Amino acid sequence: MAENSKIEIKIEELERICGETAAKIPPGSTDQWEIFAARSLENEIDVFNGGIETLSFSDSTGIGIRVFKDGSIGYAYTAVLEEDAIRDTVKKALDNSKITKKDKLNYLPTKKDHKYNKNQVDKKLLFDRGYLEVSITEKIEMAKELETLTKKADRRVSGVTNVMYSDGISEVAILNSNGFSDSYNTTMALVYVNAISRKDGDASTGDYFGIARNPSDIGLAEIAAKAAERSVSVLGGKKINSQSLDIVLDPMVAAQFMAVIASTLNADSVQKGKSLFKNSTGKKIFDIEADIFDDGTLPGGLASRPFDGEGVIKGKTAVFEKGILKTYLYDAYTARKDKTLSTGNATRASYRSTPSVGTSNFYIRPGSHTPEDIIRSVSKGFYVMDIIGLGSGTNPISGQMSVGAKGLLIEKGKLSSPVKEVTIATDILSFLKSFKMIGSDLKFVPAGGYLGSPTVLVENISISGK
């Protein structure tokens, strides 16, 4: 929460920490090593009834050490950067390498592992200097204003259960014994509001958010209006009879399903026999010509980075092209196993964890239909505005999907009565096969990666209700 004029950029310090840590690795004790240093500065402001409910801030740095010895990997991390603690952490990493399985494919990435050879990300675009111009007072005011705007957006809105402003700076440096040494930093600001509306004993919630590299680029009025609309439009919702219907997924809903799809395309899961897309590259999975990308270089993409969690250059990977599965997502190890190249998808949740395969900006290419066109094309259907239980209701290994849903009925191409307390259920393969139309309104959500989808029409899905 330091006033912004006082915020220090610590990239150089991280690079220094990497170097000093490397110097503490006893010569000859490893074949290869990698130091990952990360700093995160975070502010979070929660507002309730016009006042600050909670204001928290933090600025912390930690390192993760990965060592390779005789084909085994060991890992350890520390948030305590004192000399003894670092020495201890090096020792722990070495100890850990003694119990993990040897594998001749376990070694640090080299240029030979890279699928993409040229960095296409302008580091300057990841760090918006404008972030530094916004004071903490202004950030508090943003949260307060969002609360006020949301309450005023519709007379049925009775309150706001949650309004939050959060932002931060994230800085990363990697140094490894192959001579890789690079770093970058990013800024990010997120606002979120959850509105509750009431009428005749029924209550309904609706949320929305805005995200940008610079808080000044977030438009509060639209967020307030959307949250209020998502709340009041399902007010008085009723359970409907169980039946099969065409469903139209709102972009926020469709984007969440992208996370399930992405997890089945992770090369690690595929190689371990845990993906239903094993041996499926080259096969047509969608009926329509859908394209899905994992793009670590997308301008404006919050998950864009110059290199991945083990220093491999990021690029734009077409995972599905014209409905055909083209490739899985790889880090260096899984790529070697499949005799291919790393797509730059080694991700790290933080310095606390080893790199593993994950997504960057993962999205479905928008089509030409407006959301209104799509709704108009449906004679009887269900417009899904929110889902609940994605984590407990989908199983990426078996492919089963069953989640709670609320939204509006579609009758003769028009949105009609609100629906709640129903489920939508299918399996991943049938789900993708049933995509019929893709909208033009691409929207990203920050949900374990940066996932994007436009409005989509999916045919003939089981709705369970009464």
Place this chain on the structure above:
Amino acid sequence: MIEKDTALKVLGTLNSGGASFSEIYIQKSISNSLKLEDSRVENSNSGYDMGCGLRVWIGDSTYYAYVDSIEEKKLIEAAKILSAAGKSSTTGKIFDLNRDLRQAPSAYKANILKKPSITGAIEKKDILMAVDRVCREYDKHIIQVTVSLSDIEEKVYTANSYGEESFQEVVKVFLSVNAVARKDSDMRTGYKSLAKTGGYEAVSISKACGIAEEASRIAVAMLDAVDAPMGSLPVVIGPAFGGVIFHEACGHGLEADSVIKDASVFKGEEGKKIASDIVTAIDDPSMPNHWGSFKFDGEGYPSSPVTLIKEGVLESFIYDMRASKKLEKERTSNGRRQSFRHIPIPRMTNTYIARGNEKPEDLIKSVKKGIFAKEFAGGQVDPATGDFVFGISEGYIIESGKLGKPIKGATLIGNGPDILKKIEAIADDLDFAPGFCGKQGQSIANEVGQPTIKVSEITVGGTGGK
């Protein structure tokens, strides 16, 4: 962990800005995690964390910061920034800290025999290997086994401006098994976990092999699963993990922060009947060695049980310090936090429905056409509306009082206040299951529990027709 003088100095600095309350939370932890997949230990990771969370109340606002250090100089520095945050807004009275901090007595007692630090890496590896062997020997259809084992040993100290002080040593061990079975193109999973607040004595090889067998049994049984039914049906919910229904349908709505924000369907219901007469529910962090147990909560309050519902009547919400003050209620030991990096909020601990009188088999016999839900994949709730879901990972059709075919995973959806009144019968086979619960970005150890219960009707999110 720090000198009493230092604690008092930091609290004094925190209070200097006119705070009505100040607190320090110091945590030092060593954690280890191992992961096995493809019959080999892939990952062995260790980490070292140490730091202090600082909290003040100024007016109605909470200000929070943390530092990755317990050095007096750094704590004072952070305390100064924090106390300055509210300086402009209010001038409260400065507390007299010229008194001794006193340790509150806690009745919690549990023996820890085998700490992680004296348990060798090889011994831990043997647990993973044994689990893998048991799973693979269980049935030829088992094609993949993922085993995760993690442990943590930590020391926690709290002190606040009321003169309260606490210290505890916490040891936790968590083991989970995910078995994947495959027949033709069908893949099914079986998941089981074993987790205790205590040492490795609770996670012996024989106990680990027990859950390995159970996970394999589920995965293999589900290979024959038929589509789950659709529509509203009577459901018998199995013991232990079945308690997730109460956790979602009611527990979260009883967390007093939701009540303060008018975002709980149970607001204003104290003393009123909210569930059928046979329902008594308890939250108890003082049960020795249970996964959600502790000596002191995240605010240094001694652990003790609270009766949430007695014979259908709502007895108490669950509180942290702030909520109990705001609502002028007696505090409960439910102020919990993930770590020193997080503010405490009201959370469940070990939450369960108390034992009834009936026999589990009689509950199944009483159902003409419905389902038996035996194992679960978790759940989610919107506390403001009470709408909740939970996912079944092992279930069976009940026909004419007899268990029939297994059904594919499906989500069950309902409304909390409605479902609580539909609990028709409770058996005598109370059991518990450990897991993690996420709220406001904080993941904490939680246990759910219940005997077998029968719900007269709930919507089952299948695809198999009525």
